[in-house]
Amino acid sequence: MKFGHKFADAMANEGWPQTWVNSAIPYKGLKKVLKQIQAELEALGLDAATLTQLRQPNLDEEGRHRSGVAFQYNFKDQETLVPKLTFFVDFTDGEAVNALLTPATRNYLRVAAQERLGNSLDGQAETPPPSTPSSEEQVYFIKELHYSSSSVAAEVLENTQRVEIPLNFDSKFFELLQNDIVSLDKLQAKEQTILLDDIQALSRSLTRVAMPTRFPLFQHSDLYRWRELFELYLRANIFFSTNETDSGVRDYAKAKEQLQWFQTELGKRGIEAKFKLGESRLSLARFVKINMNLLLNLNFQEYNQNAIRKILKSKPPGRWVFSGDESSDDCPEFDKKTSLGAAKMFPNLFLAHTIMSGTIATAVCQQVTQDLIGIVPQVDDYTCPVCSDIHYRAVRLDCRHILCIRCTIVLQRVEYSRALCPICRSDTLLSATIDNLDLKMECYLERFFKKEVRSKQIQNQTARGREEFGINYKHPTEQSCIVQ
Incomplete structure (x- = not known):
């Protein structure tokens, strides 16, 4: 089953609240925008094959890179995510020097350069000398083109012009993706607050049922029953493992397995039946519900993480594929359609968000340790x-x-x-x-x-x-x- 169908099926059948489903990543919508980006670039003569070849070294007989064209793809900043495609073109006699460029692409770059400079490149109009790239852009240009001789680099930079190409559908893609990630972050923050409030309410109940009594004959306490329960819970390491071999936040499948083990052990030991106080049974039900809700959150979070990784094609856990070293199968979906080499931008732009870092499980586990297990010392x-x-x-x-x-x-x-x-x-x-x-x-x-x-x-x-x-x-x- 393709991921798109699997994702849609999960949104419909996993039992998540409708508000969660409405905030999920629009995977199919993003795929459609990717096709529009591809069509937009092809209309400019910048199909994936052309851009891929422009990124490859093209050496002349003396071992020098003479493609005459280099480009960089970046964003305005990490908040607005407005993409910019900038070409650095070496013009000779008014034409872009690159045999790989189609006539349509050559003409587009020439016209764009003329519009930017305000004059034609054939010398018919007298205007101030065209501006060359900034020092930072020059460094990038030289590095990208792999010039072996500094004299050659200086010669080419004299004819190099900077051409920016607006990409409407690129902006739409990242605006859509960013808005959805921000929406997911807000949802995660809201659900985390609800879970933490439930934990604090449960801690007040535990204070009443699990505290030692001064007069055991007249007062009852479930201190030892709760101690046994929390001992099992700590051993289960449901959401967060402290073991040396697998330390860190667990994924949904492992967390579900460990939670099932914990519930099975509770039944085998008959801890609920040993409770002397009715409030302890209610507290146990609330404790299990908190863990089930956290598991539900973890499952929803993982599906959206996988959708983002699939559309950007990173390798979990935490390893992103960088342009230039990916295989054809592992190429980011975005770069696969466009060959813009944008994958190296994605970690800094998206991994800082809550939905990608998975901090909700860590925060809830810390609160459980502090507010619940801390009441019943081990x-x-x-x-x-x-x-x-x-x-x-x-x-x-x-x-x-x-x-x-x-x-x-x-x-x-x-x-x-x-x-x-x-x-x-x-x-x-x-x-x-x-x-x-x-x-x-x-x-x-x-x-x-x-x-x-x-x-x-x-x-x-x-x-x-x-x-x-x-x-x-x-x-x-x-x-x-x-x-x-």
């Missing part, structure tokens, strides 16, 4: 780097790194002569005393990680008991009652 963020267990009774060394009290004592005993911080290797371990205990951290962990703190307390007491009473010591929680 155990991995409070583990001792030595024993990989929660660093209850945290000892904050003078170098600001944190160890649990048990590991600090063991390292001070075992490595007395060379006790260094296990993270930065600074000489701060031996100087740690009871004053280095982080009491605020201790209270925080006791509040949010009651089960983990209790387990750590038992481990510490067991280790201390074995030091005092031998390796057969068992903590009271490991012993059964023997009273008959």
Whole structure:
């Protein structure tokens, strides 16, 4: 299926709101304008084959480029995107020196040059000397024509004239494309704001259902259920991967796969059924909806990105094909029709837009981490780097790194002569005393990680008991009652 049919089918059947569809890239309309651009250039005798040959070196017997014509295609600026096709023509006896030019093209360039200079080139009228290209244009001209001799370059520049050709349909093409991209940017910004507002509203709900309670017998909290849920969510890396092998924003297909895995794991673990509060179930439904809406946005964004890349023919991800090194299959659609060599302009003109950079997924993921996952702290963020267990009774060394009290004592005993911080290797371990205990951290962990703190307390007491009473010591929680 051709991309145009696939794009139209997606707009009709992917379930996007009509406002989204109305803002989509008009792929078929742009293709029609491209044909009009091609016809406009051919009417001037500047078909694709001619322009392609003008870009190629044409050496004489002495190895010098003697085509007599060079052109550059650029834009007025990056905001208005008004294209300009400028020819630098070497005239001899009033005629353009280039065997590749058709008579119609030669005549057009001669007339255009006469109109620009206000006189004929055959010397019949007395007018001020014709202006030569500016220094910047001269540099471009020399580089484009590959002159091997500076004397030859100077000789040709004396007869070189600058001719600008207006391209009406080119302006229409880029105006249409730019307006659609701006419209898509506005739509993306609006949808991003909606998603961020939903996340903030959900964070207020999570504050009520996932905060620890002072009186567990009379108050309920789903702290541990939400912690398990967010642990799964972080492991899924749905929209943004932090793995070394595939870091960055995920594409739609991978994001959809990871979201399905996340929902399947939720069902297997029965997390929703474990919720004690009805508001937690409502919050879970809202959380899943936020992710589904973001996935829908990502799909819509990718289709429009592909439409832009197809019409400009770049190679995703992020690699644009430059004129002069493309194959016939990879040639940009615009350059394929016109051979103007404009592909090198496209990255700077379009990649800065939101629709092409894909910032919405990054922004939403950052907000989820900050406003949702931040409410429910994860155990991995409070583990001792030595024993990989929660660093209850945290000892904050003078170098600001944190160890649990048990590991600090063991390292001070075992490595007395060379006790260094296990993270930065600074000489701060031996100087740690009871004053280095982080009491605020201790209270925080006791509040949010009651089960983990209790387990750590038992481990510490067991280790201390074995030091005092031998390796057969068992903590009271490991012993059964023997009273008959």
